[in-house]
Amino acid sequence: MTESYDRQAPETLALTGDNHVLQINWDDAHVSRHRLDALRAECPCAHCQGHSPEQSLNLTPAQFAGIQLTDMAVVGRYAYNLVFSDGHNTGIYTLKILYELPNSA
Numbered sequence: 309m310t311e312s313y314d315r316q317a318p319e320t321l322a323l324t325g326d327n328h329v330l331q332i333n334w335d336d337a338h339v340s341r342h343r344l345d346a347l348r349a350e351c352p353c354a355h356c357q358g359h360s361p362e363q364s365l366n367l368t369p370a371q372f373a374g375i376q377l378t379d380m381a382v383v384g385r386y387a388y389n390l391v392f393s394d395g396h397n398t399g400i401y402t403l404k405i406l407y408e409l410p411n412s413a
């Protein structure tokens with residue numbers, strides 16, 4: 309069985325839109341354009357999402373207007389750890405999340 313998240317690393321990642329948009333070009337020609345405030349609101353870490361829907365912080369992009377990336381690190385072969393300018397650094401964004409999240413920019 310082929311796992312849908314077993315995808316190749318992106319061909320390119322770049323900050324655009326005055327450093328407020330993360331653009332990812334995938335090897336199948338799909339292009340992701342994620343606003344950083346939207347990515348921050350989608351943070352998949354346990355603190356932001358909770359262990360159940362009742363514990364979720366229900367973050368929205370409006371709470372993170374103007375947020376920027378301060379660092380970004382590859383995690384293994386499947387994810388990126390994004391560090392945001394609000395100091396939040398526990399979000400591990402899998403390639404699956406980055407690929408499937410609808411474009412916000």
Ligand SMILES: [Zn+2]
Nearest residue numbers: 351353356399
């Ligand atoms: Zn988080």
